[in-house]
Amino acid sequence: MGLNRSLRFAFNISKSWIQIYKTYSTCPKFPGAKTTFTNQLQFTETSSYAPIPIFRILGPKGELLNSSDEPKLSEEILLKMYKDMTVLNVMDKILYESQRQGRISFYMTSYGEEATHIGSAAALDLDDLVYGQYREAGVLMYRGFTLQQFVDQCYGNIDDKGRGRQMPVHYGSKDLNYVTISSPLGTQLPQAVGSAYALKDTNRVVICYFGEGSASEGDAHAAFNFSATLGCPVIFFCRNNGYAISTPVEEQYRGDGIAGKGPSYGINTLRVDGNDVLAVYEATKLAKDFASKEKKPVLIEALTYRVGDHSTSDDSSSYRPKEEVSDWLNNDYPTKKFRHYLESRGLWNEEHEEQLLAQANKGILAALSNGEKKKKPKWTEMYEDVYKFMPLHIKKQQDAMKDHLKKYGKYYPIDSF
């Protein structure tokens, strides 16, 4: 090796060392680090990032803000969306009343949130799997659950597919790919992620609805993190309606809401006006396309307002002013807003409205009187489905109860079962 060559060699070595040194000093090698070093010591705060804006298509009066944004939806779909929103309102009203009259034991209305249900449901395929929280009856209605099926579940009668075991509004439908509702909050989130993982090699996606309150549960964190790291085609759909029972969002989280969490988990995120059914539709459509193509999660935060009480067990006047509620009712109500849009396109009018309301009223009252007449499932069914096959110890309890009722049956409501 001549001097020249060895010099060159040495030079080369030192050049590469310099390069390596340079890389080390500017680009951290810590596992997972995707940033640079800095000599500025300062807090990163909520205000370091601009908050995620709210996507909308319609203005508060239902006016189209920018005609190029208008979704390409057929008249038939648009009308179905509006009708379902309205029928949901009517069903809520009547079932709420029937709880007040002691016909059913409990109920939860969706007033104010119907655009989040219907807009998202319209963007999905029936094949897509739905996990709900409880306040998403409109999604199920859009998929084809009948008024009679809603009523039968609320009564827990023989035609309730859940066999009367759960409280009202805990709907479920195998045919409509709608996993039966469970009361413990947040539990559906990681489950939806698991389902999405299992469906990865299909083009189906999973959608998971949850409230902004439930987003505080540990399960929500688990779900977000799993979905991103394991690449799961799931749409997290947060209905941020301002309250978790009495707890306002100001006491639920700080920072940029639920959407603000998305990017930090590595999840593509959208924030949408939940009172604008067209915007919700577009957002969900984009999410679905992305999730199924990329096999990655999407987080949607739909901002809305819970116009009704939390449930029939709640009286929201004890924690929020009536004016706040009537303001949402009068100024940015999703169904009214959508109606104005349809009217402006000449797709809807007074007469249609009256007909629809009358028909909805009749339909739900008929379902109610049918549902009320039906018997309850036989009490012996209480012991079934704990396991696929009934173990001996449960069988013995069932038999003991049969014997007991032979003697004491008159003290039990056997006749309605």
Next chain:
Amino acid sequence: MASSRLRTQFFSDVIFNRGIFLSEVQLRRYSSHFVYTADSEKTTSNGTKSKMNMFQAINNALDIILKSDSKAIIFGEDVGFGGVFRCTLDLQKRYGKHRVFNTPLCEQGIIGFGIGAAVAGSTAIAEIQFADYIFPAFDQLVNEAAKYRYRSGNLFDCGKLTIRTPCGAVGHGGLYHSQSPEAYFAHTPGLKVVVPRGPIKAKGLLLGCIRDPDPCLILEPKVLYRAAVEQVPEADFQLPLGKADILIEGTDITLIGWGTQVHVLKEVATVLKDSYKVTAEVIDLVTILPWDVTTICKSVCKTGRVLVAHEAPMTSGFGAEIAATIQENCFLNLHAPVARVTGADTPFPCIFEPFYLPTKWRCLEEALKLLDY
């Protein structure tokens, strides 16, 4: 514009709750499975008493603690506006948001936060909205709260933590608003678990738990919040943990329960006396952990017959522990096997509740079998 008026009317009806349009309806009330009887006068101290239901008695106890202990804080989901069962009503108004406050919706957070507050000197009183929703906090309770003192050689403890949570059947709660999870926690050395049967008990036990040097879980039968009314002493008083109450004395059979079930058993005792000339001894266990073996075994040795009843399922329910202890201690005094009448080994079903519960009639039938054994 008729229909837009119609719709406005429709929505204002919704909000302001008018417009009953199913007129021909009879009101169907959910009848409860027990008759509540108030504790007799002798139960407690002198001093002025006033009529309170159970949520008022609890509210009164919490008020006393906030007034007398400047370190006391109360927190949980929706406690700020008074709690969904009204137990913390007006407390935030009276004592401020820094002492009575809502937490984010997260049970593991509530208990973890409570443990930490207790470790650092607060008197931490946590509410879990329903006992059915305590399970996200199971790890914090079972692995942390229960073992804090032990694992640190008594360097650290969270004895100043008390957890209140509504439990039990209510008529239409179904799977997740009805459970009685006492046995899960009774399997956890380090926790104390109590269940009140009415307002006086609830107040005295709650104050007892808060001042007890160990972490306590108080399971409040939610059906009693309004249904149970008693003359409750207004002053500060405590009831002892770990002591069972003999509510009715008797010689022929011992009936053991806690919470709502005690009232069912009192009815059974009445039927036994009136229709069968049999005197039953009714005992409220009161504390599930650590429980009063002495009182129970003394009674069983006297009567020779015993029935334990609880709403929770039979398998591994706390009745199993009681039965095993009784046969160990009273074997030669027993005239019949220890009987258990309990909820079924199924999840808690909504419409089948009357068939699920250890009703008065199931308890009566079982008691008669024991007497005939």
